[in-house]
Amino acid sequence: MNATSPILAFAILLLCSFASGIRAEEELATADLPAVPASVLAESRREASSTPSSSGPQTVKIAPGITEVIPVAVGHLNRIVTPFDHPQVRTVSAATTLVEGNVLYVATQEESPVTLYITPGDTEDLALSITLAPRRIPPHEIRLVLDQAHYKKLNVLQSSRDHGSSLASNAQDYITHLKKTLRALALGRQPTGYAMRTPGFGESISCTQPGLTTQTGQAFEGRDLILLVGVAKNTGAQETEIDERSCVDGAGDVVAVAAWPNPVLSPGGSTELYVVIRRPSDEDQTARPSLLMGSSQP
Numbered sequence: 001m002n003a004t005s006p007i008l009a010f011a012i013l014l015l016c017s018f019a020s021g022i023r024a025e026e027e028l029a030t031a032d033l034p035a036v037p038a039s040v041l042a043e044s045r046r047e048a049s050s051t052p053s054s055s056g057p058q059t060v061k062i063a064p065g066i067t068e069v070i071p072v073a074v075g076h077l078n079r080i081v082t083p084f085d086h087p088q089v090r091t092v093s094a095a096t097t098l099v100e101g102n103v104l105y106v107a108t109q110e111e112s113p114v115t116l117y118i119t120p121g122d123t124e125d126l127a128l129s130i131t132l133a134p135r136r137i138p139p140h141e142i143r144l145v146l147d148q149a150h151y152k153k154l155n156v157l158q159s160s161r162d163h164g165s166s167l168a169s170n171a172q173d174y175i176t177h178l179k180k181t182l183r184a185l186a187l188g189r190q191p192t193g194y195a196m197r198t199p200g201f202g203e204s205i206s207c208t209q210p211g212l213t214t215q216t217g218q219a220f221e222g223r224d225l226i227l228l229v230g231v232a233k234n235t236g237a238q239e240t241e242i243d244e245r246s247c248v249d250g251a252g253d254v255v256a257v258a259a260w261p262n263p264v265l266s267p268g269g270s271t272e273l274y275v276v277i278r279r280p281s282d283e284d285q286t287a288r289p290s291l292l293m294g295s296s297q298p
Helices: 005-030 038-050 148-186
Strands: 058-061 067-073 077-081 088-090 096-100 103-107 114-119 128-135 141-145 195-197 212-221 225-234 254-260 270-278
Touching: 058 067, 088 096, 103 114, 148 225, 148 254, 148 270
Parallel strands: 058 141, 067 128, 077 141
Antiparallel strands: 077 103, 088 114, 096 103, 114 128, 195 212, 212 225, 225 270, 254 270
16 A cells, blocks of 8 residues: 555545534434423413513502512512602511612512512501512512502592691600700700890789799790790798699690799799790781871872
């Protein structure tokens, strides 16, 4: 055999291998492949259609008493915008929940469903039930929308609550102002926003407690209140504790009474007494001189 024999043998072997590969591909093409079950295709299409797009938020129309199943991302933070101003969340799931304003953030590391009840915090009548289905999808935003009837009921509820909160806040501010004002008097200071003057006619502290006499010495006038400062003295033969309620008039103009520094007086003892009086409403109107007074008629 000459030198070209090994090369010729390798070429023949390569051609045989190529021919075998062609026959294998032809056999594979003509073989019967198992068909994909229709249920699998249907499930695939259902999941594809129910999986929200990451291009924008998903809006879900929801009503109390009806549970909505909503896909969410597993292993990521999901944002749920609720129709409630101050939502409260109830769940027994291990998922992490956080409320910020009207937004609920939910994160879960498991693919098991997460059931949540979301309420406006004041009533259970508007409780929303949702079941979150964690999937391998990107995180996205979900917006819960109520129908018109339930929105109207919610607006009435939240308006009433806001009005009540405003009244409570104003009352608390009023009490805080009274405490600061009385404290300033007790420390021997002139309260901020008040002008000191001589007590006018009828401006005197009067207490009905037996054995207690009072004498008014100072008056401080503010925009809405008048502060009277006087001295209370125990003229009885026994020790007595000042009952501030005895210094409240029947008209309801007295809003606060305080004794300092000795609310308990021994016989002959005395202490300062502070009385806060609401200004009459007619004093809020400043008199305006008439242009006709002293002028000649045309």
